[in-house]
Amino acid sequence: MRTTALLLVTLTIVGCRSRLVETPPPDQAALLSQQGADAVLWQNTSAEAYWLYQQAYQHAATKLHYELNRVRSKTDPTHVERPLAVIVDIDETVLDNSPYQVNAIRRGHTFDQADWKTWTDMSAAKPCPGALDFLKFAEAEGCEVFYITNRDVREKASTLKNLNDNGFPFADEAHLLLMDGTSDKTERRAMVASRYRVVLLVGDQLRDFDERFKDRSLNYGQDVVDTMSDSLSRYFILLPNPMYGTYRDAIQGKGTDAEKYARMKAWFEINGY
Numbered sequence: 719m720r721t722t723a724l725l726l727v728t729l730t731i732v733g734c735r736s737r738l739v740e741t742p743p744p745d746q747a748a749l750l751s752q753q754g755a756d757a758v759l760w761q762n763t764s765a766e767a768y769w770l771y772q773q774a775y776q777h778a779a780t781k782l783h784y785e786l787n788r789v790r791s792k793t794d795p796t797h798v799e800r801p802l803a804v805i806v807d808i809d810e811t812v813l814d815n816s817p818y819q820v821n822a823i824r825r826g827h828t829f830d831q832a833d834w835k836t837w838t839d840m841s842a843a844k845p846c847p848g849a850l851d852f853l854k855f856a857e858a859e860g861c862e863v864f865y866i867t868n869r870d871v872r873e874k875a876s877t878l879k880n881l882n883d884n885g886f887p888f889a890d891e892a893h894l895l896l897m898d899g900t901s902d903k904t905e906r907r908a909m910v911a912s913r914y915r916v917v918l919l920v921g922d923q924l925r926d927f928d929e930r931f932k933d934r935s936l937n938y939g940q941d942v943v944d945t946m947s948d949s950l951s952r953y954f955i956l957l958p959n960p961m962y963g964t965y966r967d968a969i970q971g972k973g974t975d976a977e978k979y980a981r982m983k984a985w986f987e988i989n990g991y
């Protein structure tokens with residue numbers, strides 16, 4: 719009898735202990751989300767990001783001014799009468815979505831299309847530093863502005879409202895080319911280029927300039943940068959965005975959060991010193 723009682727007590731203690739040390743399965747979404755925290759902090763709070771955007775847009779204005787002088791010069795043999803245009807991306811180029819990213823990390827979430835739509839429905843994004851001044855300058859210089867974005871067509875009204883509320887020029891249906899099926903912007907850029915002389919493009923992803931930058935299989939795409947450095951220098955202004963993008967997709971790949979987290983973990987294992 720005493721032996722049985724002792725055994726029961728022992729089993730109970732062992733049972734309690736096993737429950738105490740039992741850890742829940744890791745939440746891969748939360749782990750993956752947390753990995754982006756530094757990048758989001760940097761984008762959302764740093765004076766460095768704040769200045770880098772302004773610096774880039776000042777550079778854009780200088781380049782635009784130079785390019786317009788060249789295009790309008792009578793001695794320029796390539797002079798054509800097509801109207802002039804500037805192409806800009808929207809997210810992390812003219813509108814700052816870092817508050818959405820901060821909230822995603824606070825909740826332990828990764829990117830979610832429904833969450834994102836809730837954010838864009840609010841039309842609450844603030845202009846990226848320097849973006850508004852640059853685009854107003856472009857307008858004053860006689861350039862039309864085209865917004866080529868991979869926001870979904872269902873986000874059209876809220877995006878136009880967001881741009882208009884902030885006073886962005888040319889924020890109308892004719893100048894907004896949303897994603898309709900493909901994230902590849904080549905065709906949309908070509909549509910603008912068929913009717914306008916595009917003097918400058920601005921984006922936070924190299925793919926905002928050329929789809930060839932989607933391929934990161936060789937040297938993370940840096941070889942493509944070397945190959946295209948002349949045209950990049952002349953026609954493109956790149957803005958900083960460590961929060962997401964092709965660079966990260968190249969490591970994480972597609973699939974579930976668990977799969978992405980496993981690939982990130984593996985990358986650090988393989989590349990550790």
Ligand SMILES: [Mg+2]
Pocket residue numbers: 807808809810811921922923
């Ligand atoms: Mg963007």
